[in-house]
Amino acid sequence: MSGLDLFPTSLRLLGKPVLVVGAGRVAGRRARALLDAGAVVTVVAPEAADDVARLAESGLLTWVRRGYETSDLDGVWFAQTATGVADVDARVAAEAETRRIWCVNASDHEASAAWTPASARVDDVTVAVNAGGDPRRARALKDAIVLALKTGRLPLRRHRQGRGRVALVGGGPGEAGLITVRGRQLLAEADVVVADRLGPRGLLRELADAAAGGPRVIEVGKAPGAHQASQDEINQILVDEAKAGNVVVRLKGGDPYVLGRGGEEAAFCREHGVDVEVVPGVTSAISVPAAAGIPVTHRGLATGFSVVTGHEELDELPARPDHTIVLLMGVRRLAHSVRHLLAHGLPAGTPVAIVESGWTERQRVTIGTLETIVDQAERVGVANPAVIVVGDVVRVSPYAPASFQRISTTKEISQ
Template identity: 65%
Template sequence: MTDPALLYPLGLHLAGRPVTVVGGGAVAARRASGLVLVGAIVTVVAPEAGPELRSLVRNGALTWRARPYASGDLDGAWLAHTATGVPEVDAQVAADAEAARLWCVTASDHRGSAAWVPAVARRDAVTVAVSAGGDPRRAMALRDAIATALDAGSLPLRHHRRAEGAGTVHLVGGGPGDPGLITVRGRRLLAEADVVIADRLGPRSLLGELSAEVLVIDVGKLPGHHPVPQDEINALLVEHALAGSRVVRLKGGDPFVLGRGGEEAEYCRSHGVPVEIVPGVTSAISVPAAAGIPVTHRGVAGGFTVVTGHEQIAGLPGGADHTVVLLMGVSALAGSAGVLAAGSRGGGCPVAIIEDGYGLNQRVTIGTLDTIAAQAGARGVRSPAVIVVGDVVSLSPYADPTIQFASPVPRNAVPRKALT
């Protein structure tokens, strides 16, 4: 029996080197697939092969000898894996490998195997390998816990050496602001960043969790006040990437939904900087959801349009059964409501304004196209806010006639009382 305390961890470069896998079942298929991924020249020996192995054979990824194991099948191999499910066959393969001074992983004998395969997780250039004394389930559980922590950004993944040559830019959609609503990929990239260029909206609380070595540049815009113009933001992205930094452009919502992400990506690519787009949860859908408003609903609305409140909206599809979502629309609310009311929707069409969606100060105001501007003025409605126009507003719990003006409530809570 192999003592787990005497295990010597080792990484193997198997690209271009022959490896023999004995067995045709699911375990052998996993072993063979992993070896193919690292570039090994894989030969499988088994009288029968399952669908996973047959798929690899059809794709030309490996060679299959459709017969029982025979002496000599390990000749020329750098490594052997045996997973036949038949202890006698696995023992023979292991004995032949031992005689040839060849490392062999024996799936049916974790304790006696000359070599073990750890539970592996890969994140970019980082490989995590966990061995748990021959207990594969325990190893996988630990591997999954570490991988989850890496994905959540709670373990350090930052590069401590700057890249040679140009770095990269990652346009990350941060969602509506709740740090729990950024994607796993986005959070991990944020944890790995050298430079973060951040908007005013999005999960800014995550910036406080970054290493002190990370350069954070605030380019947040307020209505009518853009302290860092867009052309300067573009230049900052390219400047830091060309210096070898991994740059994260942290944007609220989704970078390609009225967020000028397309312009930033084009500018970077035109200057030879590679760009990755990481989608985000757009506020156009998520913030209405925070108020219990679906932008589409069977029998109520079959489509929706997202526009900024700065645009001309007279040409939008008419009817209260087509939802309109206005972003950045508070300052132009009176004009937008008037244009929409003059169309086929009419002044009685329901309207909702959701301020600070998913934030601590989330507040919902319900009215109609005829009344909403006055209501917003009376309540001091401020940006950031999302405006929803259409019959779907009536589905919100805030739309109850006795709760037309909801008091500020935490996200995901029902209204506590009506304002009087």
């Protein structure tokens, strides 16, 4: 039997009596799977392996401690034989066939009336694979499909509308590969994607068009000279789409809870009775400096860091080159921030890096000091999106001048 004569289906065994003949390792796996399906399981075997014995001791199944008898099939909806003795398994399978009871014969898959596929669940999706009677091949294929589902490489979108919900997904700094596995999976499930301009745009291009069964994409990102949705409008979009029964993914750049107003969006959804899931992302405050080879902490150079926007007052931050300052959205007020930091006590020679469009093909790194960085930024035309890093950790960057790197090596050795 090649499998071409199989009719794939799923059995609803909740509350139904089933019989397992045999109590070894294979029978134990099958008994546990049947219990997971809600079946009322009876195991018939003179002796049992530890798995079956423990299930029986806990009252989850009934263990009849003897050999198989024909009457064991009375009232049974489904049977599994796995004694390891071919003649016994064949007898159970033949008597089940006579009674029109579906039976899986573990000793002889070719003669078995039913096959048990390699199976797994991903959320509410069940994956079941038969592979011509080759269980190892079936398991390998099943595992590959599960991995693709969990990483969002296969579409998980529902086409029968259910209860709507919202997921606030941090997309990371913009590179498609830096989104979390859970975030990628939710994109594969989405009916609607509410997208920011700075999120991982490459992932949106991978999604099917709405006309081809993909999600609708609602653009709410802020772009110079273009219409932008207010935060109140974005909040309402999320709630309205979810209440229409859609799975809504709010795709943000970085992390939704790091200067991303994700807390406001989550609170608004909950206030209006909408379930919301928050999926952290790789914040640009750490990942964009990393794209330029700059760690925000580094032994011998910095043991702490602060993240602020360029619009925030800087008085409360430590005025030391060994405490890293990360400025987000700070290009427009760069000169103001530099003056403030110098007045606050940071030395004029403190290293500064500006990383534009981190993790993209347009990435550019400009490195100087508090004394020089404003002129350098004006000269090259630095523009958002950009992250500004202030502190001795800039010396570690491979883009830093050689003189910066020599100082870095000397300081580390002295530690």
